[in-house]
């Protein structure tokens with residue numbers, strides 16, 4: 001048995017984590033008080049934590065996303081953004097994460113007059129402060145930023161340009177998020193073409209609430225580097241009769257063209273097990289295709305998505321996968337190396353983290 005405490009010791013890599021989905025409940029309360037936001041649904045940190053977890057556990061992405069109104073509402077000043085970003089790094093480092101790409105949508109933080117640039121600068125200041133603090137405490141972590149455009153809105157090209165403008169200051173990529181149904185990736189083709197033209201990286205939330213057509217557009221039309229979730233690629237895989245998600249191998253699985261392309265091109269899947277259950281992307285953890293995709297050697301990675309809404313951490317996601325599918329350290333090392341290889345930082349930096357941090361860290365755990 002692998003415990004959550006042991007999982008905390010593993011050097012973990014996180015590619016899919018939303019800044020506005022990872023606030024500490026106590027910080028939400030503090031910031032609401034400071035900024036005069038009076039519509040929080042609970043008055044104590046415990047009650048608020050419970051409220052987010054329950055409200056997000058709706059089985060629908062749209063309802064899940066409604067809970068972000070309360071976190072975004074208290075992230076409208078430079079000081080609030082900086083604090084949330086610093087605490088995010090602190091929480092990840094305390095959980096044993098050694099590299100993270102944290103995303104958020106700058107366009108959601110303009111309600112009190114901040115500019116897009118000021119929003120990004122505040123978050124980057126918070127990340128830098130968190131990194132410095134973690135280094136001092138002997139738990140070094142590298143945190144980089146992805147800027148997200150909301151897919152129902154019309155600012156994606158502008159946000160892509162923002163990502164590129166900050167490419168040397170800690171923003172390593174671009175993303176689109178929000179309600180997937182009705183807002184296909186191709187709606188934002190010009191933003192992705194701009195990113196490709198700039199030799200800049202991006203990922204696309206696709207194949208979560210909506211199925212294969214969304215994945216097809218993201219990989220084939222938009223040329224995405226990674227898939228945010230991408231879990232519904234399972235719809236393009238036919239399993240042999242009687243196969244279950246817990247099976248040890250899947251000989252005879254038949255992959256369609258999209259699934260083959262995703263696997264052949266080694267397009268990373270940013271899988272988020274707990275979040276996928278909450279939004280109804282999968283029926284239960286036992287039914288999560290994680291194991292099928294891992295065994296079929298897709299480039300799977302483990303992610304938190306929204307630590308507040310899912311009441312989770314990277315260690316908890318590891319623990320849950322261990323309990324569900326029996327993974328050991330060698331498996332977790334593979335998923336971690338998958339993630340590190342798929343990061344948007346320069347190749348030598350990825351290599352350094354794999355060789356100097358991840359491999360030695362797992363070697364200790366494997367005794």
Ligand SMILES: O=c1[nH]cnc2c1ncn2[C@@H]1O[C@H](CO)[C@@H](O)[C@H]1O
Pocket residue numbers: 018019020021061065068072103104105108148177178179205208275305306
């Ligand atoms: O799993 C998800 N799928 C789609 N959109 C999401 C998910 N999690 C968060 N957001 C959206 O991304 C915005 C920027 O961080 C959040 O405000 C939320 O609306």
Ligand SMILES: [Zn+2]
Pocket residue numbers: 016018177205228305
């Ligand atoms: Zn997400």
